Amino acid sequence: MTDNTADKYDLCILGCGPAGFAGAMRAMDLGKKVCIIEGAEIGGAGVMWGALASKTMWELAKDYAIAAKTDRGYRASGLTVDYCAVRATVIQAAKEKQYQMLSQIETFSPGRWKGSGSITCKRGWGKFISEKQVAIRYDDEKSEKVSADFFLIATGSTPRHFPNIKVDQQRIFDSDGILNLQNFPKRLVIIGAGIIGCEYATIFSNFGQTEVYLIDHASRVIPYEDEDISDFVNNNLIKNGVNVIHSAQVRDIAKRPDHLEVILDFKDGHSKVIEADAALISIGRTVDLSCLGLETLGVDTKRSGLLDTDENCCVKNNIYAAGDITHNPALVNIAEMEARYAVKHMFGKSKWPLNYDNMSTVMFFYPAVAAIGLNEKLCQRKKIPYKVGFYSNSLCSRAVAMRSTHGFVKIIISDDKNQRILGMRAAGPQVSSTIMSIAHFMDQGKGALDVLKSVYPHPTVTEGIQECLRLLLNKSIYKPHAFPELLKINKWHPETGFSPCTTIKEER
Numbered sequence: 001m002t003d004n005t006a007d008k009y010d011l012c013i014l015g016c017g018p019a020g021f022a023g024a025m026r027a028m029d030l031g032k033k034v035c036i037i038e039g040a041e042i043g044g045a046g047v048m049w050g051a052l053a054s055k056t057m058w059e060l061a062k063d064y065a066i067a068a069k070t071d072r073g074y075r076a077s078g079l080t081v082d083y084c085a086v087r088a089t090v091i092q093a094a095k096e097k098q099y100q101m102l103s104q105i106e107t108f109s110p111g112r113w114k115g116s117g118s119i120t121c122k123r124g125w126g127k128f129i130s131e132k133q134v135a136i137r138y139d140d141e142k143s144e145k146v147s148a149d150f151f152l153i154a155t156g157s158t159p160r161h162f163p164n165i166k167v168d169q170q171r172i173f174d175s176d177g178i179l180n181l182q183n184f185p186k187r188l189v190i191i192g193a194g195i196i197g198c199e200y201a202t203i204f205s206n207f208g209q210t211e212v213y214l215i216d217h218a219s220r221v222i223p224y225e226d227e228d229i230s231d232f233v234n235n236n237l238i239k240n241g242v243n244v245i246h247s248a249q250v251r252d253i254a255k256r257p258d259h260l261e262v263i264l265d266f267k268d269g270h271s272k273v274i275e276a277d278a279a280l281i282s283i284g285r286t287v288d289l290s291c292l293g294l295e296t297l298g299v300d301t302k303r304s305g306l307l308d309t310d311e312n313c314c315v316k317n318n319i320y321a322a323g324d325i326t327h328n329p330a331l332v333n334i335a336e337m338e339a340r341y342a343v344k345h346m347f348g349k350s351k352w353p354l355n356y357d358n359m360s361t362v363m364f365f366y367p368a369v370a371a372i373g374l375n376e377k378l379c380q381r382k383k384i385p386y387k388v389g390f391y392s393n394s395l396c397s398r399a400v401a402m403r404s405t406h407g408f409v410k411i412i413i414s415d416d417k418n419q420r421i422l423g424m425r426a427a428g429p430q431v432s433s434t435i436m437s438i439a440h441f442m443d444q445g446k447g448a449l450d451v452l453k454s455v456y457p458h459p460t461v462t463e464g465i466q467e468c469l470r471l472l473l474n475k476s477i478y479k480p481h482a483f484p485e486l487l488k489i490n491k492w493h494p495e496t497g498f499s500p501c502t503t504i505k506e507e508r
């Protein structure tokens, strides 16, 4: 093993997904000498086999579904789609991002960059041998040691599998291998109706070439959301042609020469066998702590299956961790935020504590659903009195113009004099942007009236937010009396539960 102890770094980062890359760049800002170790692909699940790749496929599938519509005065003739061509486009998009990352790493490589700090990227697998040293194993069996003052573990997560079902990435896939598919399967069984499962069910049903089965052992899709949101997603999947099967245990997938047999068991004692051409397993993600050598440092890797960190992302002394390997939600923005914070903290530059409140997320279904802050379930668990308004996109001029009115804005405000915005769920076109127009107000602890001081441009999807807030204050332009299915307000109190909201006459 080459001993590079003379070549000592300020910071060594294991893993170059969103967390590792963001951490490295923040350390560069601070003039630090950084070594990044990446065993597989630069970009990790954030780019190559996760967020960006799946979102590219989602965009292509959505555009295809819109092009196939027949309700807008034009009709595409001879519309065809080829999985290999779609896959090539997805890989092109992921590579584009990956090469931006690589270009920046090379720009700041020690031989090239004359300013302070530098980034050295080593393409192998890192494992701790002491609190100050990591051994790197390369694919050609060579290895070397690297020393650093600080370490950031950003090695991410991998798909969870069934113990008895082998993922061969030929007929039985996980999200890492789905691009190995050679054609649109005629029948695809997706096991696990979490975000990944629902997103891929959306993608394959939007392309319209595949009979999709979505199977989960739970009784609802995205069960942590309020029932109206979970029902909305479930019904849209069904409307898009997906066969959704709840409360089913997958016993096995038998590989026959030209098809798969997926065996499902139900609580009432009956079983069902589904014939399919391909299966996608999306039953969550897992973390392998055993290969990082952390036990040699006295870190407990057995307790929770994830890496325990304190409020500063510190695992122990000079060792920090960020991203999917920690206990917080597995999202790119959280991975980046934690890594940037960890680096600032290790070099004494953090100015304010990490804040996970008001993280916004987008679930890429058809239509997409965006979420921020509390939902009704959480408000009730926390015993917070609230008012909730529902404003259908059917009344939003921009959505009408887009011929895309299937969606809504649902906003929760505190039922007190501050009328603070506690959370929002939105579904429909452009929700990934609309969610941010409320996020800033929430970060500043603002109330409904603060938002209404701004005038939103017309026609935009964001007008739905303003109208929903006006609805909650009984000032909306369109009234629930005229559109009871499209506009709704409700009020909940810990002692009294739900009660009708004040009417227009009572409160102006």
Ligand SMILES: Cc1cc2nc3c(=O)[nH]c(=O)nc-3n(C[C@H](O)[C@H](O)[C@H](O)COP(=O)(O)OP(=O)(O)OC[C@H]3O[C@@H](n4cnc5c(N)ncnc54)[C@H](O)[C@@H]3O)c2cc1C
Binding pocket: 014, 015, 016, 017, 018, 019, 020, 037, 038, 039, 040, 041, 042, 043, 044, 045, 046, 047, 049, 050, 051, 052, 054, 055, 124, 125, 126, 127, 154, 155, 156, 157, 175, 196, 291, 292, 322, 323, 324, 325, 329, 330, 331, 332, 333, 335
């Ligand atoms: C299908 C899918 C879709 C997703 N969509 C979204 C989305 O739309 N929005 C969103 O916010 N999030 C999404 N996510 C989640 C997001 O991709 C992850 O939360 C994010 O990538 C986590 O970043 P990370 O840096 O912690 O880990 P990763 O991205 O997993 O990167 C870790 C890197 O570490 C490397 N590594 C592992 N062990 C070692 C070692 N010992 N030595 C050296 N290198 C090592 C790996 O090869 C990998 O490149 C999605 C995930 C998946 C799977």
Ligand SMILES: NC(=O)c1ccc[n+]([C@@H]2O[C@H](COP(=O)([O-])OP(=O)(O)OC[C@H]3O[C@@H](n4cnc5c(N)ncnc54)[C@H](O)[C@@H]3O)[C@@H](O)[C@H]2O)c1
Binding pocket: 191, 192, 193, 194, 195, 196, 197, 199, 215, 216, 217, 218, 221, 222, 248, 249, 250, 282, 283, 284, 285, 329, 330, 331, 361, 362, 363, 364
């Ligand atoms: N748009 C986004 O922000 C986005 C997109 C994709 C992934 N992600 C991130 O990736 C993470 C992982 O996604 P995921 O969908 O793999 O996990 P998940 O935890 O969201 O969902 C897993 C699903 O599998 C089901 N399941 C578990 N065991 C099962 C079994 N034995 N049989 C049948 N069903 C079973 C669960 O009930 C659940 O519905 C997400 O939590 C999210 O943080 C985010």
